[in-house]
Amino acid sequence: MSNALKAKIAAAVGTVDRELIALSNQLHDDPELGWQEHRSAAAVSGVLEAHGFELDRRYLGLETAFRAVRLPESSVRFTVGFLAEYDALPGLGHACGHNLISAMSVGGAIALAAVADELGIAVEVIGTPAEEGGGGKIELLERGAFTNLNLALMAHPAPVDVAEAEPFAVTHWHVQYDGQAAHAAAYPERGTNANDAFLVAQLAIALLRQQLPSSVRVHGVQTCGGEAPNAIPERTEGRWYVRADTTAELIALEDRVLKCFEAGALATGAKLTVTPESKRYAEMRTDAEALDWYRRNALALGRSFDANPADVTMNRASTDMGNVSQVVNAIHPYIGVGGTASNHQAAFADACVGQAAERTLRDGATALAWTALDAALSRTHTN
Template identity: 45%
Template structure:
């Protein structure tokens, strides 16, 4: 029996188990760094299937690795499983985790024949916090020759282009006073927040192409008859690449500073590690396109993919260090898009289950293609042994 046939048979045998996994994760959504049940489900299933599991890797309680085989080409399959506050699995990370597990179970069957190590990496906090960035810094990806996952979306896209992202939290501090009796004795931190938001809004006209800023007020004061002395906001800044993101950061920080000066408040800014733009490995993209088409997936033309809107992911930081693949796989969401409640509802059901199975098979067959192409195989092995870590964050 050929390697491809063995992989397909293995996915068939694992279908019921990985679909149950996807649905179980979806039924109990957990947010960033709190994914204890999901991590236990994923790692427990792999342990039961003969993988060697190490929990709490990289200093993160809900991260793990699960290993099978000892070949020189290490295929890294990233399992995301965090949900969004309030709307659950509206980005379909249950599908990501289950598809990566399915691919791992399939590759387990041919690991010896291909001379590969199969490594599932449980990566928490993709939606906020950048779990993969912390795992990168801790060396969890050091041995990985190629890193992959498949992400649910409204469309099949072989090489989406997630943007670089920086998360900023700003706090303005003033002085309380009675809003009617002695407003002149107060320093209004809410005014500072208003000035900052207006400045950013006006500045959008002059943003560079592809730059975005979107934020929420996290604290606007307490009661209207007290001059607010403490306010805050959280902003996501996005740009096509890290360099453009750095310039946008400087513009927005100037808005915060100007608002503080204008209102007599003080301010402080806290930044999360920045997500880099995503860079796909051309061979892996080409192999995935061929497999997905063979499975009957309808992928957008390459020239259309380059113009399609997208979000951001900490997989971008991985892709700056490890040859990577992060395609989108379509589910029937009735016109809904990621991060909508309707999309969360669509991440269980026949279409979502099919995405799990097709995603597992597509990732596994893409890994087979890389492992059996002599030039690509050696390139990936050599890249891992001579890896130079690139910048992964924009520093504040």
């Protein structure tokens, strides 16, 4: 029975192949940043609506979120949720491959729906905005999303295939110093240099790193550092991430990093304001059995998990899927697009379209749908 159903799923992916590629290319060519993905959300949900999914736009009050549902003709025995991400990176477009994530989830959902009636499977696609630092899934989760799912899944592009996601927990901060402008030559004593505050903080963080464990990452970028060399900067801003293996370790670390920023304010007299850009992203709690099904299904499609260990570390990237996994059974495998570029490089955006990316799209959609099928067949007797 399983093999026949999987053949039907694979055929269904083939039927919508051109639509999926067109969707992926459309998202890639028109990147939108987090919380601004109006055209992207409309494009992704529009394909699902055309294939019989009932659409809930502006899901749970979030303008660029959606929920698309296809219920079986029989009673519901198992509910699968494919998660779609479609936000892009500032200046880099889809250099994390979210165009492929959306297309794979849409393809997997449409294909699973082809066998859902006879098995009592409810198929959902949840459009989740602002993964790149905005925590869209966390906002949805706190409004009641995902909790009805028996399995939540998605696949994320990477240079190579890696089955298990092991993301860092992460805190996202916006950091701002406010000082006092003055002419740097004529009235330097009247100024309070907000840029110096940032320099002191960055030096303190650099020194702190010597005493941090290997399970921790601290990094960021200064987004505003002054306007003119002869004017003492009165305001500086930056975005900083603090990461650790677990949420508990992250919380313990945050105060040490905050003290570095406080040192900048203390040394210069500038006023410090630290604002969270989202709620904390949690570590991943992977559904080991479902991940094993995914691994077997990917291997059956000709994928390989034998990459050089130095190339597989994209699976450490933080994701708000970790928060979802704390509540429902979930997997978040990585699927390779080939080439030498890695995520968040301009060349990786280029790798997320074209012939190799199209094969990744087909394989990802098929493997996700097969995995959802395996879970439904195995677990419906307990639901």
